[in-house]
Amino acid sequence: MSAPLIAISCGEPAGVGPEIAAKAWAALRDDISMLWIGDPRHLPEGTPVSEISAPQQAASLCGDALPVLRHDFAAPVRPGVPDLQNASGVIDVIARAVDLARSGAVSAICTAPIHKKVLIDGAGFAYPGHTEYLEALTDAPRAVMMLASDALRVIPTTIHIALEDVPGALTPDLLRHTIEIAAHDLKAQFGIPAPRLVVAGLNPHAGEGGAMGRQELDWIAPLVADMAAEGLDITGPWPGDTLFHASARSRYDAAICMYHDQALIPIKTLDFDRGVNVTLGLPIIRTSPDHGTAFDIAGQGVANPTSMIEAMRLAARMATS
Numbered sequence: 001m002s003a004p005l006i007a008i009s010c011g012e013p014a015g016v017g018p019e020i021a022a023k024a025w026a027a028l029r030d031d032i033s034m035l036w037i038g039d040p041r042h043l044p045e046g047t048p049v050s051e052i053s054a055p056q057q058a059a060s061l062c063g064d065a066l067p068v069l070r071h072d073f074a075a076p077v078r079p080g081v082p083d084l085q086n087a088s089g090v091i092d093v094i095a096r097a098v099d100l101a102r103s104g105a106v107s108a109i110c111t112a113p114i115h116k117k118v119l120i121d122g123a124g125f126a127y128p129g130h131t132e133y134l135e136a137l138t139d140a141p142r143a144v145m146m147l148a149s150d151a152l153r154v155i156p157t158t159i160h161i162a163l164e165d166v167p168g169a170l171t172p173d174l175l176r177h178t179i180e181i182a183a184h185d186l187k188a189q190f191g192i193p194a195p196r197l198v199v200a201g202l203n204p205h206a207g208e209g210g211a212m213g214r215q216e217l218d219w220i221a222p223l224v225a226d227m228a229a230e231g232l233d234i235t236g237p238w239p240g241d242t243l244f245h246a247s248a249r250s251r252y253d254a255a256i257c258m259y260h261d262q263a264l265i266p267i268k269t270l271d272f273d274r275g276v277n278v279t280l281g282l283p284i285i286r287t288s289p290d291h292g293t294a295f296d297i298a299g300q301g302v303a304n305p306t307s308m309i310e311a312m313r314l315a316a317r318m319a320t321s
């Protein structure tokens with residue numbers, strides 16, 4: 001098998017994306033072949049760059065300079081101050097990275113953070129995040145978000161929607177498909193032969209026997225029981241507040257959660273520096289750091305690249321698994 005080649009999409013250029021990509025290249029250049037797609041003007045000053053015209057040129061150059069597939073943006077960048085004129089460039093770069101992965105020209109993509117509101121305001125972006133955009137670009141039936149670190153793996157069943165919309169969006173069909181994709185990909189891509197899954201409840205105390213909400217009694221518990229009877233190693237629904245302490249975490253490989261913050265608060269609290277966002281259910285491999293654009297520190301040279309480095313490492317491992 002040939003060594004993996006990872007395409008990094010630039011993300012929001014006014015955020016920390018270009019800086020963490022340059023730092024990740026410096027840390028990994030002898031271990032992982034990569035290329036960066038974006039406008040070279042947006043990289044931190046002094047980043048050694050080698051412009052390429054085709055992905056296959058990247059591997060031999062990567063040790064000496066960051067291989068760059070140029071994508072011209074409308075405007076230069078002021079760190080921390082997004083320019084709406086650049087929004088369409090950010091979106092197009094993601095699509096270009098996906099095309100490369102789908103054609104087999106790269107083994108995986110690693111996406112630097114985007115600012116969703118900037119893309120909506122600047123280019124009418126029709127998706128609330130990468131996950132949903134990647135689902136559409138790849139015609140995947142359903143993309144599933146997982147955040148993973150050595151401490152924990154969490155999977156939100158509903159993703160980027162308002163909290164008030166969660167109960168209506170949660171359906172037996174959505175939960176079943178999320179669990180099926182999680183179980184499949186944890187086996188196929190993470191080498192866990194029989195993943196141990198737990199399901200969090202939606203309501204306080206997983207509904208307290210119907211006293212604090214009925215979703216658990218009415219359909220979540222029956223669905224989990226059905227899936228266990230079908231052969232999955234799955235239990236729940238468990239109260240969300242006691243699912244993430246150390247001894248609870250030792251009993252499962254991934255926690256299926258009901259909404260974004262139920263899943264992401266525990267992992268970002270336990271392991272913000274090393275958490276990786278990985279999209280399951282796609283025909284391509286996609287990872288990303290677990291943090292956002294961090295406008296408050298952009299351009300200062302202080303951004304921690306560890307999550308980006310872990311995202312690159314995970315993409316490379318998945319590409320060779």
Ligand SMILES: NC(=O)c1ccc[n+]([C@@H]2O[C@H](COP(=O)([O-])OP(=O)(O)OC[C@H]3O[C@@H](n4cnc5c(N)ncnc54)[C@H](O)[C@@H]3O)[C@@H](O)[C@H]2O)c1
Pocket residue numbers: 016020111112113114115116117130277288289290291292293294295296297302303304305
């Ligand atoms: N993968 C992605 O595209 C992705 C992931 C998360 C958030 N976002 C988006 O990013 C934007 C900003 O989100 P936010 O402010 O909630 O979260 P954020 O992660 O950008 O920032 C939260 C805090 O963490 C700090 N931080 C983040 N990354 C850091 C790093 N590498 N090193 C040091 N400190 C770091 C920031 O300075 C800030 O204080 C939003 O539009 C959000 O949707 C995108």
Ligand SMILES: N[C@H](C(=O)O)[C@H](O)COP(=O)(O)O
Pocket residue numbers: 128129130131132260264277288289290291
């Ligand atoms: N929900 C993610 C997080 O907070 O880490 C983030 O918004 C990124 O989502 P996408 O990968 O869908 O852009």
